[in-house]
Amino acid sequence: MLIYLNGKYLDYSQALLPVDERGLQFADGVYEVALVWGGQFVDLDRHLERLERSAQAIELDLPFTRSEIRAVTEELLHRAEMKQAALYLQVTRGVAPRDHRFPAVVQPTVIAYLKDAPVDQGALQHGVKAITVPDLRWLRCDIKSVSLLPNVLARQQAANRGVREALQVRAGVGVTEGSATNIWMVHQGSIVTAPASNWILSGIVRGVVLELAQAEKMPVAERFASAEELMQMDEVFITSTTSFVMPIVEIDGRKVGDGEPGPVTMRLQELYLERLDQIAHATLG
Numbered sequence: 001m002l003i004y005l006n007g008k009y010l011d012y013s014q015a016l017l018p019v020d021e022r023g024l025q026f027a028d029g030v031y032e033v034a035l036v037w038g039g040q041f042v043d044l045d046r047h048l049e050r051l052e053r054s055a056q057a058i059e060l061d062l063p064f065t066r067s068e069i070r071a072v073t074e075e076l077l078h079r080a081e082m083k084q085a086a087l088y089l090q091v092t093r094g095v096a097p098r099d100h101r102f103p104a105v106v107q108p109t110v111i112a113y114l115k116d117a118p119v120d121q122g123a124l125q126h127g128v129k130a131i132t133v134p135d136l137r138w139l140r141c142d143i144k145s146v147s148l149l150p151n152v153l154a155r156q157q158a159a160n161r162g163v164r165e166a167l168q169v170r171a172g173v174g175v176t177e178g179s180a181t182n183i184w185m186v187h188q189g190s191i192v193t194a195p196a197s198n199w200i201l202s203g204i205v206r207g208v209v210l211e212l213a214q215a216e217k218m219p220v221a222e223r224f225a226s227a228e229e230l231m232q233m234d235e236v237f238i239t240s241t242t243s244f245v246m247p248i249v250e251i252d253g254r255k256v257g258d259g260e261p262g263p264v265t266m267r268l269q270e271l272y273l274e275r276l277d278q279i280a281h282a283t284l285g
């Protein structure tokens with residue numbers, strides 16, 4: 001596996017960092033995950049724009065321009081020759097003696113690599129199960145921070161219960177999002193999803209699916225649903241770069257609707273997959 005680390009392309013075993021790297025010690029950094037489909041990056045500019053916003057929110061000056069980091073990602077793809085993959089890109093504040101305060105002089109650490117991202121066709125077709133968990137995260141979930149401990153704990157709870165995703169419910173707010181996905185609900189044909197705010201990470205796929213729904217004239221309300229409402233929905237689905245548009249057919253052991261993926265979900269999934277193929281072909285031609 002090839003790793004880009006601070007200007008060099010290294011073998012996995014050569015890509016090493018000191019123990020006082022601030023990503024390791026403080027989770028002081030931000031990241032992105034972008035899809036490669038048909039040998040092309042999907043919505044890379046949207047991901048890089050979000051990375052810039054996340055970095056700005058933690059007062060981290062990115063040590064590259066957008067075209068410089070694009071060149072790195074192209075080089076990784078060229079060398080790896082992968083048709084389908086996920087790009088992992090992380091920037092942390094860098095290496096400095098341990099001190100909570102920002103170091104006066106520091107060079108950010110940049111890591112990028114491509115990893116396998118197989119599509120779970122069975123899950124896309126038949127749906128997956130989920131549980132609800134309390135949302136234990138901080139007040140800036142809009143920042144794509146590498147500080148993911150509550151998300152890790154939530155996803156592990158789901159795994160312990162033998163289900164795919166943990167749907168987070170914030171006390172006093174409502175249903176926010178999954179541990180690594182955005183949540184969507186459908187009631188009597190109307191779509192509900194949490195508004196872009198400090199309570200969720202506004203997913204790149206979320207943005208795309210909103211556009212697809214609007215183009216199809218499907219009604220969408222961006223609002224927080226309550227946990228009780230969630231359990232009454234006709235359809236529920238999650239979206240993310242690696243999950244695409246994935247039906248949820250059971251929550252906390254209770255069927256969603258009739259327990260099968262619903263028509264709104266499957267229509268949006270179809271449109272999303274068509275768009276992926278269009279991107280792959282448009283840039284190939």
Ligand SMILES: Cc1ncc(COP(=O)(O)O)c(C=O)c1O
Pocket residue numbers: 033151177178179180181182200201202203204205206239240241242
């Ligand atoms: C907490 C959280 N919400 C939502 C998403 C979905 O974002 P995207 O569509 O950009 O993959 C992710 C992706 O990893 C995430 O970690």
